[in-house]
Amino acid sequence: MRYRRFGKTNLWLSIFSLGTMRCLASESSFEKTLNSAIKKGINHLETAHNYGQSEQYLGNCIKRGLPIKREQLYITTKLPPTPDVEQMRQGLKQSLSRLQLDYIDCVAIHGINTREHLAWVESKNGCFVALEEAKQEGKIRHIGFSSHGSLELILSAINTDLFEFVNLHYYYFFQRHEPAIARATQKDMGIFIISPADKGGRLYTPPQTLNNLCQPFSPLEFNYRFLLSDRRMTTLSVGPANPEELIEPLKCADRDYPLTFEENCVKEKLETHLSQSLKTDxxxxxxxxxxxxxxxxxxxxxxxxxxxxxxxxxxxxxxxxxxxxxxxxxxxxxxxxxxxxxxxxxxxxxxxxxxxxxxxxxxxxxxxxxxxxxxx
Known part of the structure; x- marks a missing residue:
């Protein structure tokens, strides 16, 4: 497993992070997946206030003991934006209680998706106030945000200079947010790429045409390599439902070098096929x-x-x-x-x-x- 600096947080994160939204079938299954990920070198876990029992399951696992010390593990949770500072305080209190932790390494405002959400963040009595208070009290270490909004909105959020990291959608098949990647890099923000397998194209079940074009690589492997070859990215989420689903992604866990000649040939082949197939459409x-x-x-x-x-x-x-x-x-x-x-x-x-x-x-x-x- 390779590790990269998460921007100005100065945390060194594994280039793959464990997203916990899908491994919720049972607490036993959750724990097996979590322990397997840690043993394979993953040191960053992502959960969220709205991910069902994810925070509770993770807290119970931490309480029982993990393969590494708590200090060697970095945990991100996410809380939705709100105009009510007290609601954010209560949400953070609940997350700390569920996780059974004295502090959380990273907290992201989950889904700054509209201008109104960003206004709530920037308000003198908005949700960011609660997070800044908690940071000063040592309850959280770093503050970031995620967004499913427009490129312009994401750039506006980055330019507030309130955040230390950003969770972004960006993949080979969706490169619209490259200017946000560039701006976040200028701001020395950590960059966390979310859902590269699923939102990146459902690449765990690719069509045969795409399989053929990506040979000798799988489409999922090619997308991971496209992202990891870019040093601006810190870490990519992988969201397994069970330990077996970690195997394919983590084949790339030590392959964070520039694209090879073969990989660049695949990239060129995909682009050529796109142009020839669509022509003037x-x-x-x-x-x-x-x-x-x-x-x-x-x-x-x-x-x-x-x-x-x-x-x-x-x-x-x-x-x-x-x-x-x-x-x-x-x-x-x-x-x-x-x-x-x-x-x-x-x-x-x-x-x-x-x-x-x-x-x-x-x-x-x-x-x-x-x-x-x-x-x-």
Whole structure:
């Protein structure tokens, strides 16, 4: 296992972190997965106030004893933003109680997803006040945030200079947030990449087309290597349901060097195939089509279409598309069938895409069962 400095926190974290949202079938299963991860070199654990019994299970495991000392283990928990400072105080108190700890290494504000959330954080009587108090009292060591919001919102949160680390979505198949990676690096913030297997493309069950294009690597392996080859990233989350699901990701646990010639060839092959498959229908993800009067997240809809058409990632596309209109600020935007063909987006598109036609095509292809976030 390799370790990297987590920005200005000066913590040295394993390049893989254990996310605990999926290993909640039982406390026994949770403990087996946790102990296996620690024995394989993982020293950073991520839980959250809203992850079911995750904090409680982790606290009980710590109480019973772990394969390493508490001082060698770094724990992050996450609390939702709130305009009420007292509510944040109570939430932190509950997390400390569930975890049965005197202090928590890192606390992230969980989901600064809207401008209103950021305003709550920046308010003189907002939730950040409670975290800063707790830090001064030694109850928490470092403060960060996660976001499922727009790039512009994430950059605004980074630029407040309130935070020491950020939890971000960024993968080979979603590179929109690269400017946030760059800005966080300038600010010496720790960068924690969340859900690279699942939100990164459901890469644990890839389609055969994608398997073929990534040979001699698996798509999951290639995505991990794409991320780990970038020294700006500190750590990647892995969210196993059981110890066996740690095996595949941790094959890359000591492979954090630059991309090899073979890996760069795969990268070039994927890009070439994308262009050839989509031809003049390819959305370049410039986001100039926004805002949409019907609040359709046009670039994200067309990104899912890009992936489905080029790489047969239809299952992933249906999984994500089904969250529109169903996951609130965690995945904002209306479904593509809301398009009224008003044409406002057309003159703004540098590729001159027939956006209304592509939106309808995407809806017909990807509209399936509506989905909510796993922990809901």
């Amino acid at each position: 390819r959305c370049s993800q410039c986001y100039q089509c926004l805002p949409c009067p019907e609040e359709i997240n046009i670039p994200e809809v067309l990104r899912l279409r890009n992936l489905a058409v080029a790489y047969d990632m239809t299952d992933f596309g249906q999984y994500r598309y089904g969250m529109f209109e169903n996951a609130g600020h965690w995945f904002p935007g209306n479904k593509a069938n809301r398009c009224t063909e008003c044409g406002e987006c057309l003159p703004r598109c540098p590729e001159q895409l027939k956006i209304p036609e592509l939106l309808l095509d995407t809806h017909e292809c990807l509209n399936g069962v509506s989905r909510r976030r796993l922990w809901q």
